[in-house]
Amino acid sequence: NAGVTQTPKFQVLKTGQSMTLQCAQDMNHNSMYWYRQDPGMGLRLIYYSASEGTTDKGEVPNGYNVSRLNKREFSLRLESAAPSQTSVYFCASSETGATGGYTFGSGTRLTVV
Amino acid sequence: ILNVEQSPQSLHVQEGDSTNFTCSFPSSNFYALHWYRWETAKSPEALFVMTLNGDEKKKGRISATLNTKEGYSYLYIKGSQPEDSATYLCVPDSGGGADGLTFGKGTHLIIQP
Numbered sequence: 059n060a061g062v063t064q065t066p067k068f069q070v071l072k073t074g075q076s077m078t079l080q081c082a083q084d085m086n087h088n089s090m091y092w093y094r095q096d097p098g099m100g101l102r103l104i105y106y107s108a109s110e111g112t113t114d115k116g117e118v119p120n121g122y123n124v125s126r127l128n129k130r131e132f133s134l135r136l137e138s139a140a141p142s143q144t145s146v147y148f149c150a151s152s153e154t155g156a157t158g159g160y161t162f163g164s165g166t167r168l169t170v171v
Numbered sequence: 172i173l174n175v176e177q178s179p180q181s182l183h184v185q186e187g188d189s190t191n192f193t194c195s196f197p198s199s200n201f202y203a204l205h206w207y208r209w210e211t212a213k214s215p216e217a218l219f220v221m222t223l224n225g226d227e228k229k230k231g232r233i234s235a236t237l238n239t240k241e242g243y244s245y246l247y248i249k250g251s252q253p254e255d256s257a258t259y260l261c262v263p264d265s266g267g268g269a270d271g272l273t274f275g276k277g278t279h280l281i282i283q284p
Contacts, residue, residue: 089269100260101215101274108269116271148214156268159205159217 060084064149064163071139071170079134079166081149089152090132091116091160092124094145101148107132139170177261181279184251191247192278194261198242203264205272206235206246210257215274218246220264251282 062083071077083090088109093101103116105124113124121143123135132151136143146167150160176195184190196204206218219228224239232249248255260277 091271093274100276103271103273106269106271114270117273152268154269156203156205156264156272157220157222159207159220160215160268160272161217162214165214 062149062151062161062163064147064166066166067164068167069169071136071168073140073170075139076135076137077139078136079147079149079168080131081133081163082131083151083161084130085151085153085161086129087151087161088129088154089156090126091150091152092122092132092134093148093150094118095148095165096145104134104147136168139168141170144168144170175261175263175275177259177275177278179278180276181281183281183283184248186251186253186282186284188251189247189249190251190280191245192259192280194244194246196242196244196261196263198239200265201239201242201263202266203268204237204239204244205260205262205264205268206244207260207262207274207277208233208257209260209277215260218259246278248280251280253282253284256280256282 065080091106092104107113107126110129149163152160203222207215209215221237226237234247258277262272
């Protein structure tokens with residue numbers, strides 16, 4: 059099993075460009091999440107999807123949109139990238155009740171210049 | 172969001188020594204407590220999800236205990252090895268984690284050869 063797969067692993071964008079970060083899980087998990095990690099800070103929740111067909115804002119949603127395409131896939135879109143969005147992005151998933159914890163992808167390192 | 176305190180923030184341990192650190196969390200509105208290990212340049216990995224007062228879980232040389240009445244959990248590492256160097260995150264869960272967990276900065280453990 060691949061677990062949670064994120065693409066791309068690295069990306070450099072110019073200010074104002076748009077891009078979509080892809081995330082897919084093969085564990086039949088209901089819930090999926092997008093976090094960002096910045097130096098000196100813990101993981102911050104951007105958006106989450108408690109179940110297929112639903113999405114909700116997390117702690118830092120501004121500048122992002124998400125799509126829960128189906129049960130497997132949860133994408134994160136930056137419509138107009140800004141240098142403040144330079145970060146490492148992690149996708150995660152969990153079963154209902156999270157009794158097994160969250161399973162994280164390997165991360166996407168995004169630099170906006 | 173449940174407030175959590177982990178101590179110490181940083182810890183240096185000699186290889187072969189055993190160590191432990193503490194997690195304090197509000198005892199009200201408790202559903203579960205997650206422990207994660209996060210190695211540098213990797214993604215967080217779930218160690219334990221604990222739900223019952225008095226619960227003790229073990230994974231190799233790592234174990235954890237839980238006291239939900241007084242709101243604390245201990246993580247123990249027996250015979251530390253260099254590969255144990257990581258940040259250990261304790262994450263309270265108030266409702267099954269489906270609306271996103273709040274991750275703090277954790278305890279940064281460095282094992283010195």
